[in-house]
Amino acid sequence: ASTPELIVGVDFFIESNLQPVAVAEKCLQHTGSRFKLVTLSNRGTQVWPTGxxxxxxxxxxxxxxxxxxxxxxxxxxxxxxxxxxxxxxKICSTELLNMWGDKKAYSLAQGQ
Structure with a gap:
């Protein structure tokens, strides 16, 4: 039997000259009832909520x-x-966060 694949989230890669807290504040305005903002990264390193x-x-x-x-x-x-x-x-790209069964098919940011 094949392992079920589920979409559990998404990474948006965005262009912004704002500081991490300001980017997070704007993102948090749009999470709605389906999503939570988990982390912001910059150059592969977590910069929000801690960094x-x-x-x-x-x-x-x-x-x-x-x-x-x-x-x-x-x-x-x-x-x-x-x-x-x-x-x-400006959204530069997106990447789906998938689970295959109970295994994450995506990596974490450094510090996450």
């Missing part, structure tokens, strides 16, 4: 959103979040 003040930031953030519940997220859910985030940011 080093010595991280040399660039204008590309990874914003990780995961499902609030244990139910899978649909691509339609992700498109709705995309539309909302696009009101505040």
């Amino acid at each position: 080093s003040s010595f991280t040399n930031l660039v204008n590309l953030y990874g914003c990780r959103f995961e499902s609030i519940s244990t139910t899978a997220i649909t691509q339609a859910d992700i498109l709705e979040l995309y539309k909302l985030l696009a009101e505040d940011f």
Whole structure:
């Protein structure tokens, strides 16, 4: 039998010159009832909710959103979040966060 594959979240890679807390505040306005903002990363290192003040930031953030519940997220859910985030940011790319059975098929940011 094949292992079930579920979408459990999404990484949005966005362009912004804002500081991490300001990026997080804008992202948190759009989480709705399906998503929670888990982390922001910059150059592969977690910068929100915790992170080093010595991280040399660039204008590309990874914003990780995961499902609030244990139910899978649909691509339609992700498109709705995309539309909302696009009101505040240029979205450069997205990456689905999948689970194969009980195994995460994605990596964590350094410090997460």
